[in-house]
Amino acid sequence: MKKILLFLIPCVLFSSCDDDANPTIVNNTVNTNLAPELISQGGLRISEMIEEGENKTAAFSPYLFVFSANGVVTATLNGQVNAGTYLLFQDDGQTELLMNFPNSPALFELNDDWYKVSSNNGVLRFNDSGDILEFQPQ
Numbered sequence: 001m002k003k004i005l006l007f008l009i010p011c012v013l014f015s016s017c018d019d020d021a022n023p024t025i026v027n028n029t030v031n032t033n034l035a036p037e038l039i040s041q042g043g044l045r046i047s048e049m050i051e052e053g054e055n056k057t058a059a060f061s062p063y064l065f066v067f068s069a070n071g072v073v074t075a076t077l078n079g080q081v082n083a084g085t086y087l088l089f090q091d092d093g094q095t096e097l098l099m100n101f102p103n104s105p106a107l108f109e110l111n112d113d114w115y116k117v118s119s120n121n122g123v124l125r126f127n128d129s130g131d132i133l134e135f136q137p138q
Helices: 003-014 105-110
Strands: 044-051 064-067 072-077 080-091 094-100 113-120 123-128 132-138
Touching: 044 123, 080 105
Parallel strands: none
Antiparallel strands: 044 064, 044 132, 064 072, 072 080, 080 094, 094 113, 113 123, 123 132
């Protein structure tokens, strides 16, 4: 009887979860149309960063961001490299970029999931609840 309960409890718990909480993720990065632009040879710079209505572009534009195919992103400023991770995935039909820089307080505001808005001529624009993040090639 205990074995049956141990089996049924997780089944009930997992079946009650909402599918929206489980995005489609394959091999750390999903093969989307955005991936080739994100993994730019020369790296990317933030050309616009607006958070809660405040323009924070000047604080982030000096960093050079390099996204690798294995889910690692580095942000380099004055020779100092800040390593983080990223995940590019589809959720509810939208492409999302999730970044995490766990050891870099200066980049903390980028630790979020950003929804792709547009991709034109190498310029990648993301939004999250009104916050704006835009990358452009180096």
